Amino acid sequence: MVPMENYLVLSGIIFSLGVYGVLARRNAVLVLMSVELMLNAVSLNFVAFSAYLDPDKATGIIFAVFVIAVAAAEVGLALAIVIRLFRNRSTANVDEAATMRW
């Protein structure tokens, strides 16, 4: 069987790729997709811990359910903000959306 550390290493790699995407990419939708990668890595971590270390209580699985629900709320709201930004500024580039008001 696959040891638990494999899942932890995999989710660490996915999380780091997401961090790079959030920090480096210029397109706001790409930044959001990188956030999705990070959230996915986190819930994979939770589920792996739950399945290996605490299968009776299933707490990590419940936590993954909540992570997925919050991610759905987050992506809906953030995409609305991106669409609004695009309508006001004709750009989806996060570097050009630096002013607080205009």
Added chain:
Amino acid sequence: MTTEVLWWIFAVAIVAVSAGVVFARTVIHSAIFLILSLAGVGAMYLFLTIEFIALVQFLIYGGAVTVLILLALMLTRMGIAGRPEPTTGVQAPFGALVAAGLMATLIGVAVSTAWPGDLGQNAVAVSIENIGEQLFQNFGAPFMIMAALLLVAFIGAIVIARQEDED
């Protein structure tokens, strides 16, 4: 043995498509890589024998979230298609540095820590009945707060994205 080989194939594929999400030059390619990556993580839940989360992953992430992202990509089309544009900002090297450091730390911690109660290196199947009982008995209040949060978030999304009359 077969499970392990399949696991490694899936793990390498997930890392490859996740790298594709952040490094692809075209946003549509990134979106397609994201769908593959989410489906791959769903397969990981199947390896962990947590079918419930795998199904939720395929339905919510593979279905709803990717459709939302593709919609936003369509609505925020910039410039002429195929025009070469830098996809990363000036902060990209620092981002790479931070991500590499974080990756080294996470892998080091995951490998070197002696996890408590690691029973025979086997994932234990958690039944859907168990998950449902936990969710509605011990976590009933957070579950209802989550429902309210989703409702508020989507009403807020509609209000923010609404076309105003004076535009």
